[in-house]
Amino acid sequence: MYFVIAGGGEVGFHLAKALLEASHEVMLLESDRRRAQVIAEQLGSVVLNAPADEGRYQLEAGCQRADAVIAVTGDDPVNLIICQLAKWKCNVPRVIARVNDPKNEIVFKALGIDETISSTRVIMNVIEQELPSGGFMPLMPLTGSHLELIEAEIAAGTPSAGRAIGSLGLPEGAAIGGIVRKGAVVHTDDDTKLQIGDRIVVLSPTKDEAGVRKALFG
Amino acid sequence: MNIVIVGCGRVGAFLAGQLAKAGHAVTIVDLDRGSFEHLPRGFGGTTLLGNGTDMDVLRAAGIEKADAVFTLTQGDNRNLMAAQIARQIFGVKRVIAKVNDPIRAALYREHDISTVSRTTILGTLLEAMLMGDAEVGKVLMEKSKQAEATMAGELG
Numbered sequence: 383m384y385f386v387i388a389g390g391g392e393v394g395f396h397l398a399k400a401l402l403e404a405s406h407e408v409m410l411l412e413s414d415r416r417r418a419q420v421i422a423e424q425l426g427s428v429v430l431n432a433p434a435d436e437g438r439y440q441l442e443a444g445c446q447r448a449d450a451v452i453a454v455t456g457d458d459p460v461n462l463i464i465c466q467l468a469k470w471k472c473n474v475p476r477v478i479a480r481v482n483d484p485k486n487e488i489v490f491k492a493l494g495i496d497e498t499i500s501s502t503r504v505i506m507n508v509i510e511q512e513l514p515s516g517g518f519m520p521l522m523p524l525t526g527s528h529l530e531l532i533e534a535e536i537a538a539g540t541p542s543a544g545r546a547i548g549s550l551g552l553p554e555g556a557a558i559g560g561i562v563r564k565g566a567v568v569h570t571d572d573d574t575k576l577q578i579g580d581r582i583v584v585l586s587p588t589k590d591e592a593g594v595r596k597a598l599f600g
Numbered sequence: 601m602n603i604v605i606v607g608c609g610r611v612g613a614f615l616a617g618q619l620a621k622a623g624h625a626v627t628i629v630d631l632d633r634g635s636f637e638h639l640p641r642g643f644g645g646t647t648l649l650g651n652g653t654d655m656d657v658l659r660a661a662g663i664e665k666a667d668a669v670f671t672l673t674q675g676d677n678r679n680l681m682a683a684q685i686a687r688q689i690f691g692v693k694r695v696i697a698k699v700n701d702p703i704r705a706a707l708y709r710e711h712d713i714s715t716v717s718r719t720t721i722l723g724t725l726l727e728a729m730l731m732g733d734a735e736v737g738k739v740l741m742e743k744s745k746q747a748e749a750t751m752a753g754e755l756g
Contacts, residue, residue: 436704459681462680463677485655489685492685
């Protein structure tokens with residue numbers, strides 16, 4: 383696939399590197415000449431030294447045939463405009479924006495950019511996962527839906543431990559997609575009983591996150 | 601009218617001063633406290649320190665009751681983001697963004713954001729002045745001369 387990456391900071395550089403290693407085609411736009419040079423020395427001729435928030439450089443980078451444009455500069459307004467230009471001018475089927483202020487996830491969605499990655503939120507999730515009371519972590523929203531993936535761990539004393547999935551009272555529209563038990567995936571149906579140590583993946587409407595938490599943890 | 605202005609550079613400060621003097625309720629937002637020094641002495645509006653692309657800051661500036669919003673920072677992208685928040689999230693009727701890149705200015709106009717490009721406005725005016733085409737900037741030149749005279753008078 384062909385990916386255009388806007389912004390050659392640490393995130394953009396490592397993303398480009400990883401995509402190239404996975405045999406994808408990549409073009410990275412970086413406006414700073416020296417930074418662009420440093421990246422080109424390491425990754426080869428996959429760098430265009432130009433600002434990605436101008437339509438003509440998006441065209442020059444071949445955005446019209448890109449499978450996705452990923453805006454990962456450190457500046458939220460810049461990432462927003464890059465994604466909107468890519469959508470409107472180049473008809474890019476998939477645009478992904480990095481947001482630095484987690485509040486901007488909502489703003490970007492309202493302005494037509496559905497896929498956002500907030501490093502602040504990812505780190506918050508990791509911190510929350512470390513909390514002893516945690517055991518419940520929304521992993522990611524599913525694109526183009528009002529659904530999200532939640533991971534939860536059943537510990538000793540968790541109210542749902544030992545109960546059958548069908549009896550948990552999960553919100554309507556929420557479903558347990560799988561259980562990882564002792565490192566293996568267990569097939570689940572309504573009669574499957576949750577065990578201590580199970581890690582479960584729940585698919586749930588975003589608005590019912592609290593209901594899922596309640597059904598599992600009381 | 602209730603007016604919110606994002607960006608207190610020379611243009612923002614000038615506009616805020618003019619509108620406040622005309623009796624409008626003006627709130628001007630900027631990230632940098634020092635930028636409020638651009639405002640005319642005796643400015644009758646409100647200043648608010650904060651990021652104009654932050655919804656909470658815009659709420660504090662009274663955007664929910666605003667009749668008009670101008671986004672006039674030095675960054676085209678910031679202006680376009682703040683303008684879209686005002687127009688599409690808060691539903692402000694009149695939103696005008698300063699966008700120096702003429703191409704972006706034209707594109708966002710197609711997407712319901714009024715834009716003004718200093719590049720093309722000033723450029724067109726300068727060309728007209730050179731060619732002696734009086735019609736093109738007549739009113740504009742008269743109004744800005746008046747404003748400049750008033751400002752100079754107030755200072756000296």
